[in-house]
Amino acid sequence: xxxxxxINRITALNVWKKGDQRAPHKPLLLLLALARANTDKxxxxxxxxxxxxxxxxxxxxxxxRANYYPELPFWHLQSDxxxxxxxTTDVLTAxxxxxxxxxxxxxxxxxxxxxxxxxxxxxxxxxxxxxMQLLEDNFPxxxxxxxxxxxxxxxxxxxxxxxxxxxxRDPTFRRRVLEAYDYRCAICxxxxxxxxxxxxxxxxxxxxxxxxxxxxxxxxxxxxSLHHKLLDRxxxxxxAEHKVMVSEKANGHSGFEExxxxxxxKVLLKPRNSLYLPKVEFTDWHIRxxxxxxxxxxx
Ligand SMILES: [Zn+2]
Numbered sequence: 001x002x003x004x005x006x007i008n009r010i011t012a013l014n015v016w017k018k019g020d021q022r023a024p025h026k027p028l029l030l031l032l033a034l035a036r037a038n039t040d041k042x043x044x045x046x047x048x049x050x051x052x053x054x055x056x057x058x059x060x061x062x063x064x065r066a067n068y069y070p071e072l073p074f075w076h077l078q079s080d081x082x083x084x085x086x087x088t089t090d091v092l093t094a095x096x097x098x099x100x101x102x103x104x105x106x107x108x109x110x111x112x113x114x115x116x117x118x119x120x121x122x123x124x125x126x127x128x129x130x131x132m133q134l135l136e137d138n139f140p141x142x143x144x145x146x147x148x149x150x151x152x153x154x155x156x157x158x159x160x161x162x163x164x165x166x167x168x169r170d171p172t173f174r175r176r177v178l179e180a181y182d183y184r185c186a187i188c189x190x191x192x193x194x195x196x197x198x199x200x201x202x203x204x205x206x207x208x209x210x211x212x213x214x215x216x217x218x219x220x221x222x223x224x225s226l227h228h229k230l231l232d233r234x235x236x237x238x239x240a241e242h243k244v245m246v247s248e249k250a251n252g253h254s255g256f257e258e259x260x261x262x263x264x265x266k267v268l269l270k271p272r273n274s275l276y277l278p279k280v281e282f283t284d285w286h287i288r289x290x291x292x293x294x295x296x297x298x299x
Pocket of ligand 1: 185186187188189190223224225226227
């Protein structure tokens with residue numbers, strides 16, 4: 001295998017999806033394994049060493065769910081030909097499923113195959129490229145650095161240009177969305193310019209582009225950088241009535257009251273045209289797949 005082949009396999013990663021549910025399991029496990037390949041720890045990772053960390057990543061960066069299944073990517077990544085679990089004879093139960101308890105109790109280990117691991121260890125740039133590819137395919141740019149920091153990959157998130165799988169983005173999306181809201185944050189009305197150029201004002205996708213969300217105004221919101229990030233991290237959501245909802249998990253000190261809690265239950269600014277109002281199919285997706293937990297403070 002060479003570097004290009006590895007990139008191709010990462011691009012072709014067989015990510016389990018049901019409808020338009022997000023499935024961040026494999027990407028997050030691979031990112032953890034990449035961080036480990038950067039250290040001098042052994043190639044194969046015992047499940048019990050990674051279970052808690054992966055569960056926490058799924059909680060923080062995956063959809064809010066009643067249960068989390070870190071054992072699934074640990075097992076299923078084998079089919080992507082970059083990952084192996086030697087000595088797997090007894091891992092599957094009689095019904096053919098993989099048991100978290102078994103993996104934990106028997107310290108079952110898995111990791112990158114020897115040739116993939118060799119490539120990654122020899123080539124730090126390749127390792128970064130693989131990490132960024134995983135992020136770009138599965139998460140919006142506003143959360144890339146948060147995930148890198150959380151998995152322990154010590155470099156800065158930079159956009160990659162090699163991503164073959166990526167669908168073409170509409171270059172006019174940003175302008176159309178900012179215009180629809182008269183260049184103001186739809187949540188806090190923030191509007192600051194240098195001469196004629198808006199600063200820290202962004203066009204957010206409600207249903208993520210990475211999940212097939214379209215580049216249309218009714219899937220977009222003009223938001224200041226702060227509220228964009230809060231929306232993408234699931235600290236905020238938009239209700240079917242276009243009200244801001246704050247997750248009960250969100251908390252903080254300075255700024256929390258003024259910039260977050262104050263907007264709980266408030267209605268978004270109206271766009272220029274009612275056709276641009278956020279569509280419920282997109283706000284529903286965001287609530288299901290991104291918003292962290294129950295509606296929070298005011299309900
Ligand atoms: Zn704002």
